[in-house]
Amino acid sequence: MIGPQASLRQSATRLVEDLQERICALVCDVEHSVAGRTNGRPAEFAVDAWENDGASETVAGAGSTRVLSAGAAFEKGGVNTSVVTGTRLPPSVVSQRPELAGDGFFATGVSVVLHPWNPYAPTAHCNFRYFEAQAPDGRCSARWFGGGADLTPFYPDIADVRHFHATLRDACDRHDPQFYPAFKAWCDRYFYLKHRRETRGVGGIFYDYLDADGFGESGQRTNFEAPRSPEELLSFMADAGGAFAEAYLPLVERHGADAFGERERAFQLLRRGRYVEFNLVYDRGTHFGLQSGGRTESILMSLPPLVRWAYDEQPEAGSAEGELAAFLRPRDWLSEVPAAS
Amino acid sequence: MIGPQASLRQSATRLVEDLQERICALVCDVEHSVAGRTNGRPAEFAVDAWENDGASETVAGAGSTRVLSAGAAFEKGGVNTSVVTGTRLPPSVVSQRPELAGDGFFATGVSVVLHPWNPYAPTAHCNFRYFEAQAPDGRCSARWFGGGADLTPFYPDIADVRHFHATLRDACDRHDPQFYPAFKAWCDRYFYLKHRRETRGVGGIFYDYLDADGFGESGQRTNFEAPRSPEELLSFMADAGGAFAEAYLPLVERHGADAFGERERAFQLLRRGRYVEFNLVYDRGTHFGLQSGGRTESILMSLPPLVRWAYDEQPEAGSAEGELAAFLRPRDWLSEVPAAS
Numbered sequence: 001m002i003g004p005q006a007s008l009r010q011s012a013t014r015l016v017e018d019l020q021e022r023i024c025a026l027v028c029d030v031e032h033s034v035a036g037r038t039n040g041r042p043a044e045f046a047v048d049a050w051e052n053d054g055a056s057e058t059v060a061g062a063g064s065t066r067v068l069s070a071g072a073a074f075e076k077g078g079v080n081t082s083v084v085t086g087t088r089l090p091p092s093v094v095s096q097r098p099e100l101a102g103d104g105f106f107a108t109g110v111s112v113v114l115h116p117w118n119p120y121a122p123t124a125h126c127n128f129r130y131f132e133a134q135a136p137d138g139r140c141s142a143r144w145f146g147g148g149a150d151l152t153p154f155y156p157d158i159a160d161v162r163h164f165h166a167t168l169r170d171a172c173d174r175h176d177p178q179f180y181p182a183f184k185a186w187c188d189r190y191f192y193l194k195h196r197r198e199t200r201g202v203g204g205i206f207y208d209y210l211d212a213d214g215f216g217e218s219g220q221r222t223n224f225e226a227p228r229s230p231e232e233l234l235s236f237m238a239d240a241g242g243a244f245a246e247a248y249l250p251l252v253e254r255h256g257a258d259a260f261g262e263r264e265r266a267f268q269l270l271r272r273g274r275y276v277e278f279n280l281v282y283d284r285g286t287h288f289g290l291q292s293g294g295r296t297e298s299i300l301m302s303l304p305p306l307v308r309w310a311y312d313e314q315p316e317a318g319s320a321e322g323e324l325a326a327f328l329r330p331r332d333w334l335s336e337v338p339a340a341s
Numbered sequence: 342m343i344g345p346q347a348s349l350r351q352s353a354t355r356l357v358e359d360l361q362e363r364i365c366a367l368v369c370d371v372e373h374s375v376a377g378r379t380n381g382r383p384a385e386f387a388v389d390a391w392e393n394d395g396a397s398e399t400v401a402g403a404g405s406t407r408v409l410s411a412g413a414a415f416e417k418g419g420v421n422t423s424v425v426t427g428t429r430l431p432p433s434v435v436s437q438r439p440e441l442a443g444d445g446f447f448a449t450g451v452s453v454v455l456h457p458w459n460p461y462a463p464t465a466h467c468n469f470r471y472f473e474a475q476a477p478d479g480r481c482s483a484r485w486f487g488g489g490a491d492l493t494p495f496y497p498d499i500a501d502v503r504h505f506h507a508t509l510r511d512a513c514d515r516h517d518p519q520f521y522p523a524f525k526a527w528c529d530r531y532f533y534l535k536h537r538r539e540t541r542g543v544g545g546i547f548y549d550y551l552d553a554d555g556f557g558e559s560g561q562r563t564n565f566e567a568p569r570s571p572e573e574l575l576s577f578m579a580d581a582g583g584a585f586a587e588a589y590l591p592l593v594e595r596h597g598a599d600a601f602g603e604r605e606r607a608f609q610l611l612r613r614g615r616y617v618e619f620n621l622v623y624d625r626g627t628h629f630g631l632q633s634g635g636r637t638e639s640i641l642m643s644l645p646p647l648v649r650w651a652y653d654e655q656p657e658a659g660s661a662e663g664e665l666a667a668f669l670r671p672r673d674w675l676s677e678v679p680a681a682s
Contacts, residue, residue, distance in 0.1 A: 280621035
């Protein structure tokens with residue numbers, strides 16, 4: 001049972017810590033398994049607990065940054081948690097919820113970005129968070145959940161994408177059949193590089209402002225038929241977080257020992273440039289973090305370990321690399337057989 | 342003599358092309374000179390002329406992108422020109438000049454970013470542009486010049502920085518003794534990574550809204566005692582552009598054959614990450630270009646060829662790498678002997 005506001009904060013914070021723990025343990029399992037097959041050395045997470053490391057006087061926070069470098073499967077990975085309170089809601093939230101202007105906030109969340117070595121293993125990201133607005137009198141004026149998980153392959157592999165999407169869909173369906181179609185479409189819209197006219201990858205799910213009454217941004221809300229309890233919303237967050245690991249890590253397990261050469265590595269580094277462009281130019285979480293005086297090193301742990309930019313480098317038509325652009329076109333991965341272009 | 346509006350557009354466009362030509366030739370000289378000393382192979386610029394390649398229906402443009410890759414001195418470099426007209430001034434300009442809201446624009450400029458191989462040779466950038474606002478009746482409602490040049494060293498070298506700043510100062514002083522101090526301070530403010538609390542490098546000059554009456558943004562204008570002619574403003578642009586090459590290229594000439602190893606290379610790649618962060622998070626030219634539907638590959642030619650991000654990697658105290666942070670502190674390079682920390 002979740003009682004008053006304080007215990008919902010506590011439950012969400014505990015869930016965030018629990019997701020961090022579980023995801024890190026599963027990542028380490030993949031490290032060991034791939035190391036065994038490649039004669040590599042599994043890496044461990046380095047744990048960095050921090051408090052009030054940011055640049056802002058109006059935001060107070062603490063967190064735990066767990067980073068893994070130069071492992072057997074992962075070249076770099078981060079599984080971070082934070083709990084932040086601020087005296088003023090950020091403009092990005094106020095633009096969605098103008099009635100909350102001037103309120104403070106509480107937020108807790110877990111963020112994961114994993115960059116495998118093997119170019120045949122996709123990069124993946126997830127973030128799950130609980131957010132509260134707090135009126136000047138201390139009362140909780142609003143509370144909602146947000147989150148998402150998305151996959152960024154370098155080489156098209158339809159089986160990988162289907163596994164990723166099906167696992168997330170199943171987790172969504174256990175809570176509401178509306179979730180997956182709505183959150184999948186939102187993900188396709190969100191992870192889009194306008195200046196490249198490209199999606200970041202093959203999507204997944206993305207949602208925000210999920211509360212007792214429904215979900216979605218102002219003007220595009222979907223309302224539930226009956227209000228959902230906080231327990232149900234927390235349980236969805238737990239399920240979605242667990243589904244991320246289940247959706248993604250088997251792909252790294254599968255491809256972690258695939259043979260590859262300089263050509264694949266060079267293409268991986270070039271495509272990682274798009275990942276950087278998305279995170280620094282568009283990602284709201286990154287902008288919110290950097291602009292609100294968050295802890296830079298934790299926020300930018302998402303950036304890939306090694307990245308390449310080359311002027312107007314286009315893959316050969318007909319090559320495996322050349323097929324990626326068409327593959328990234330948003331579609332219904334779970335029913336359509338995707339066309340080659 | 343510069344007569345009506347059309348011929349000022351033409352003169353500025355011709356100057357932009359001329360600067361591109363001259364800078365490319367001087368870069369090639371450095372390529373040959375460094376190649377001779379390192380048994381390397383000098384690279385040539387690849388020329389890419391483009392027209393209306395952007396994503397916008399309200400902006401029309403053409404340009405010439407000259408890119409050099411994997412040379413003897415330079416790992417990557419671009420010397421780009423463009424001439425762009427649009428039906429609506431971008432918000433960044435309207436916020437400075439609200440009286441021009443709804444006007445169209447004409448802009449022509451040259452942009453240079455050079456990334457040497459050698460970590461002891463700094464990276465440098467310059468941009469010089471002419472801008473016109475055009476009222477709905479076709480009349481030129483305002484015209485101004487903007488520009489800048491800045492240096493980003495990886496290893497502190499006070500002689501390099503003094504040469505760079507002194508050369509720019511001399512060019513400024515030939516036109517107005519107010520220019521260098523004002524433009525130097527503006528450069529320090531502009532090339533600042535707030536989330537890192539670091540400058541991008543050791544600065545140089547930066548200016549905008551330079552017109553017959555003075556320079557500076559609204560609320561911070563510096564007025565001339567007597568109005569300047571368009572010829573004088575164009576001549577300053579020509580001088581500043583020439584000074585950039587003279588200020589920077591000798592540094593690459595000097596360090597292009599310095600001995601370095603993996604340690605210096607790793608530090609260079611890490612610091613290049615800051616360059617990417619600045620360009621994608623803060624740089625107004627990049628944002629204007631990407632958001633107005635400019636040609637992405639030309640805009641992002643500024644990004645370094647290879648970049649590394651590592652979680653919270655700090656150089657050892659007392660090492661040459663560890664000295665950079667203190668070295669980047671803005672100061673009067675031409676009179677002070679900088680303190681060690």
